[in-house]
Amino acid sequence: MIRQLQDVGRTLRTIDLRGRRLSLAELRGAVPRAGRTAAADAEHKVQQIIDDVRHSGFAALSELAARFDGVEQRHPRVPTEALAKALAELDPVVRAALEESIRRVRSFAESQRPADVDLTVAAGAALGQRWVPVGRVGLYVPGGLAVYPSSVVMNVVPAQVAGVESIALASPPQKEFGSLPHPTILAAAALLGIEEVYAIGGAQAIAAFAYGIAADSVAGEAGHEADVSAGALEPVDVITGPGNIFVATAKRLVKGAVGIDSEAGATEIAVLADATAVPALVAADLISQAEHDPQAASVLVTDSPELADAVRAQLGVQTVATKHADRVAEALGGPQSAVVLVDDMVQGIAVCNAYAAEHLEIMTADAAGVAGRIRNAGAIFVGDYSPVSLGDYCAGSNHVLPTRGTAAFSSGLNVTTFLRAIQVVHYDRDALQEVSAHIVALSAAENLPAHGDAVKIRFVP
Structure with a gap:
């Protein structure tokens, strides 16, 4: 087994793009990704889970908890x-780390809030x-x-900074x-003052948040009676949080019924590195x-075969x-991981923009300059002392990031x-009259004359 683990570097496949001039579409096809068959299979399974939760409510959640979680x-x-007991028994060292993370994340989040606009x-x-x-959010923690x-x-801190009044969390x-x-x-939930927490995992948590569950939906089902004191699970307006392929797929399938942050699925890292x-x-x-x-x-993208x-x-x-050596070896040996060899940093940057990594580390000469040329990434980590682990815990940035290339648009x-x-919009009479002729002209051009009539009627003597 040790010998096999020592050979793990050899299982990391090589994609050699040197000497090839590729279009953006060709680059997107060349970069490593997980198999599409797995994604399609996940979509079918997830849709069944969503349908079950919508139809059977808490009874479906109970059955799914027994099937997937053994509870x-x-x-x-x-x-x-x-919640109170968990906070009281939390290791003080872990509590101190969480409190420092909260402080930094809150500080960064407060700086992100956009200003209102007033313009004449x-x-x-x-x-x-x-x-x-938004009025209510559902936050998923894997x-x-x-x-x-x-x-x-x-998940919680930016929602609180935004002023969301109703926050529910599921994990x-x-x-045991x-x-x-x-x-x-x-x-952690108690530390942040979150009182509405559910023991629901996977795609079923996303479905419950998206569509809500009536308080009496468990009555007469699966041999249980309704727990009236627990009440309903009200639907949310936005769902956020990372998860596996099933969680990410569920978020995609309910998008439209609710808002989502992004498809934050199985994690990914790309490192753009040169000989330095x-x-x-x-x-590491x-x-x-x-x-x-x-x-x-x-994924390692480099112009140095020696590196x-x-x-x-x-x-x-x-x-x-x-x-977790076995888990690491399996991930490194999968189709989603690779070394990508490029001619130079220009091609390396193009590959990284096509890949649109969740996490992108820059370990090159003039790392800050190279980072400034990246357009597509969930988060960019610049230089030797900004590892992804920093962003995962205590940088103050957010680690819920888009995956599978969706950082190109989310x-x-x-x-x-x-x-x-x-x-x-607030126009007075004179201001509307000033543009009335333009409105009438444009409504006629679009063959929507009633739009123009709605303006003209306001100036009939």
């Missing part, structure tokens, strides 16, 4: 006393734009292979913790994300020593995720 539930709402475009013609928080109190912070139930989410998750990079640091950062999940993607060889050697050395979680821009 029995009457109602997934976490009791208030369980002509005499008596005023325009405005008000940023208004479980399973790891525990993510940091994701509680990343998978854990058999009495069918509740992990105590550290509960403690330190192989041990590159390898690739491993740090590979330990999340066997489906995690770790690639040195990184492979380091992957063998460091994988043997890491706790953003990481931030305050504006929870805000809506409402435009306000």
